[in-house]
Amino acid sequence: xxxxxxxxxxxxxxxxxxxxxxxxxxxxxxxxxxxxxxxxxxxxxxxxxxxxxxxxxxxxxxxxxxxxxxxxxxxxxxxxxxxxxxxxxxxxxxxxxxxxxxxxxxxxxxxxxxxxxxxxxxxxxxxxxxxxxxxxxxxxxxxxxxxxxxxxxxxxxxxxxxxxxxxxxxxxxxxxxxxxxxxxxxxxxxxxxxxxxxxxxxxxxxxxxxxxxxxxxxxxxxxxxxxxxxxxxxxxxxxxxxxxxxxxxxxxxxxxxxxxxxxxxxxxxxxxxxxxxxxxxxxxxxxxxxxxxxxxxxxxxxxxxxxxxxxx
Amino acid sequence: xxxxxxxxxxxxxxxxxxxxxxxxxxxxxxxxxxxxxxxxxxxxxxxxxxxxxxxxxxxxxxxxxxxxxxxxxxxxxxxxxxxxxxxxxxxxxxxxxxxxxxxxxxxxxxxxxxxxxxxxxxxxxxxxxxxxxxxxxxxxxxxxxxxxxxxxxxxxxxxxxxxxxxxxxxxxxxxxxxxxxxxxxxxxxxxxxxxxxxxxxxxxxxxxxxxxxxxxxxxxxxxxxxxxxxxxxxxxxxxxxxxxxxxxxxxxxxxxxxxxxxxxxxxxxxxxxxxxxxxxxxxxxxxxxxxxxxxxxxxxxxxxxxxxxxxx
Numbered sequence: 001x002x003x004x005x006x007x008x009x010x011x012x013x014x015x016x017x018x019x020x021x022x023x024x025x026x027x028x029x030x031x032x033x034x035x036x037x038x039x040x041x042x043x044x045x046x047x048x049x050x051x052x053x054x055x056x057x058x059x060x061x062x063x064x065x066x067x068x069x070x071x072x073x074x075x076x077x078x079x080x081x082x083x084x085x086x087x088x089x090x091x092x093x094x095x096x097x098x099x100x101x102x103x104x105x106x107x108x109x110x111x112x113x114x115x116x117x118x119x120x121x122x123x124x125x126x127x128x129x130x131x132x133x134x135x136x137x138x139x140x141x142x143x144x145x146x147x148x149x150x151x152x153x154x155x156x157x158x159x160x161x162x163x164x165x166x167x168x169x170x171x172x173x174x175x176x177x178x179x180x181x182x183x184x185x186x187x188x189x190x191x192x193x194x195x196x197x198x199x200x201x202x203x204x205x206x207x208x209x210x211x212x213x214x215x216x217x218x219x220x221x222x223x224x225x226x227x228x229x230x231x232x233x234x235x236x237x238x239x240x241x242x243x244x245x246x247x248x249x250x251x252x253x254x255x256x257x258x259x260x261x262x263x264x265x266x267x268x269x270x271x272x273x274x275x276x277x278x279x280x281x282x283x284x285x286x287x288x289x290x291x292x293x294x295x296x297x298x299x300x301x302x303x304x305x306x307x308x309x310x311x312x
Numbered sequence: 313x314x315x316x317x318x319x320x321x322x323x324x325x326x327x328x329x330x331x332x333x334x335x336x337x338x339x340x341x342x343x344x345x346x347x348x349x350x351x352x353x354x355x356x357x358x359x360x361x362x363x364x365x366x367x368x369x370x371x372x373x374x375x376x377x378x379x380x381x382x383x384x385x386x387x388x389x390x391x392x393x394x395x396x397x398x399x400x401x402x403x404x405x406x407x408x409x410x411x412x413x414x415x416x417x418x419x420x421x422x423x424x425x426x427x428x429x430x431x432x433x434x435x436x437x438x439x440x441x442x443x444x445x446x447x448x449x450x451x452x453x454x455x456x457x458x459x460x461x462x463x464x465x466x467x468x469x470x471x472x473x474x475x476x477x478x479x480x481x482x483x484x485x486x487x488x489x490x491x492x493x494x495x496x497x498x499x500x501x502x503x504x505x506x507x508x509x510x511x512x513x514x515x516x517x518x519x520x521x522x523x524x525x526x527x528x529x530x531x532x533x534x535x536x537x538x539x540x541x542x543x544x545x546x547x548x549x550x551x552x553x554x555x556x557x558x559x560x561x562x563x564x565x566x567x568x569x570x571x572x573x574x575x576x577x578x579x580x581x582x583x584x585x586x587x588x589x590x591x592x593x594x595x596x597x598x599x600x601x602x603x604x605x606x607x608x609x610x611x612x613x614x615x616x617x618x619x620x621x622x623x624x
Contacts (some may be wrong), residue, residue: 102536103491103615134603151461151608179415179516188600203539204491204517208597208606208613224414224543227515231536285520288500291446294520296463301520303415 033287044274049266057254067222076133083195089123096245100229101237103203132190133214135174152207156299158270175215178300182217202227205300268305345599356586361578366567373561379534388445395507401435408557412541413549415515444502445526447486456582464519468611470582487527490612494529514539517612580617
């Protein structure tokens with residue numbers, strides 16, 4: 001085989017598992033092929049998409065661009081309330097991403113939080129102590145269960161469109177740590193997080209953290225502005241040299257931003273036939289490129305399905 | 313709780329799952345705590361470590377630093393032979409990393425491979441066609457099985473210290489796609505990879521690729537020089553603008569490099585009590601920080617365990 005043939009096929013090779021932005025396949029799909037993500041999403045009714053409430057969206061502006069974050073008050077109400085108060089008080093403006101550890105997390109907030117004279121005070125309305133919110137009752141919690149086995153939890157699926165897990169025996173549910181998960185850093189005491197110091201998972205899903213720390217949301221858009229930050233040279237990826245830290249221009253609730261300046265965004269509902277079809281196509285993917293369907297899909301296999309709302 | 317207490321605990325918070333470089337815990341471990349990775353590794357006998365043969369190690373030099381790669385001839389003999397021939401012929405020198413897709417892969421080789429007049433010819437000894445090596449027989453294949461359930465394969469574990477899976481029914485084994493896995497890009501035909509175009513997984517383990525493409529090895533060291541590359545702006549993370557590509561200074565077999573210039577490196581053997589203890593400590597981690605052991609560990613949860621050999 002010539003390299004030109006090899007390389008001509010490059011554009012079709014290593015297709016991402018669920019690539020909204022991927023170009024159409026070079027070759028027409030075989031009649032037996034599973035539909036592509038794009039085909040499934042193009043066929044979705046408008047009702048398959050929803051607009052997250054503006055007071056659950058955070059805009060984190062860093063030099064590289066804007067990161068759009070979705071908060072999950074149904075899982076971490078006290079933390080989300082505190083994060084809202086911190087954002088309204090402009091707590092993070094001028095602070096920094098002070099940790100980037102390969103295959104683990106970036107972490108941000110106040111690098112001087114442990115310096116009594118230098119730590120930035122919390123704004124009015126933000127609390128210095130919160131309860132741990134590692135999990136919650138399954139009562140009245142919508143849950144779209146995946147039939148697929150998971151080694152870390154008895155049941156996995158989606159709740160409020162967030163990757164989640166559930167234990168029917170204990171009646172508890174929690175958000176799972178996937179790529180792009182946002183959590184609240186803490187010290188040794190379970191209730192030592194406030195939401196002021198936050199982390200985002202940037203590598204293999206750190207599922208061992210599940211139920212050991214409070215998950216507060218996930219990145220919907222702009223993940224690449226966090227994940228490609230050079231790794232910190234100090235142990236655990238800390239940037240001890242302030243020059244290496246990535247400054248945070250601002251973190252704002254979308255509800256505080258004039259409507260004209262908001263990022264138009266819709267999230268695919270997981271409790272829809274569209275999502276079920278997407279997961280099934282992903283589970284048993286067979287097309288010109290895939291030779292052997294996995295017969296499985298993981299709760300962390302699917303990135304947040306977002307789109308810019310179509311013009312009317 | 314004051315923020316100073318919160319922040320003072322930051323250094324202990326969000327400990328990586330298996331952090332060889334992590335500092336000692338601030339507080340003495342409770343008598344009931346599981347041993348730390350560092351404690352287990354410090355207690356390991358010299359025989360728990362092995363030195364990979366120099367003709368299975370590649371040094372990939374990019375501007376940010378040196379990436380050390382371990383090849384797996386036991387899984388992909390034809391591809392590894394071809395990669396050796398390409399390295400000996402200095403095929404990659406001056407070529408580039410031409411793709412960086414968030415939460416998926418970086419890919420490198422000849423960006424002009426599909427331009428008949430511009431494609432770089434293969435050096436003598438390198439073949440233009442190879443068989444697909446998606447899996448192999450389990451016969452005579454050492455396999456350290458994990459007891460943990462895996463959704464993607466009937467059995468998972470380690471073989472030649474590489475993360476791997478096995479299907480007793482079909483008698484086949486394969487390397488699993490984990491963070492840092494090195495594979496050979498291909499077009500639609502199963503046997504269209506040559507090892508000239510390679511990719512490294514840089515996000516959530518893309519396990520759906522297992523048995524759909526030839527895995528040839530893994531990154532042992534320097535992963536951060538690949539994973540932190542800014543993502544490409546074109547679909548699937550391609551850098552269509554040559555200026556954005558990351559140049560490859562050279563890729564060499566360690567066996568071709570004078571001994572004095574080699575990277576001293578040892579890899580922890582997975583068929584040792586030390587490794588079993590490490591996995592168990594990881595599976596049921598309980599210490600001052602972890603409140604709830606996961607009771608599970610994944611085949612991709614553990615990064616390659618490497619060290620610089622101690623001075624004698």
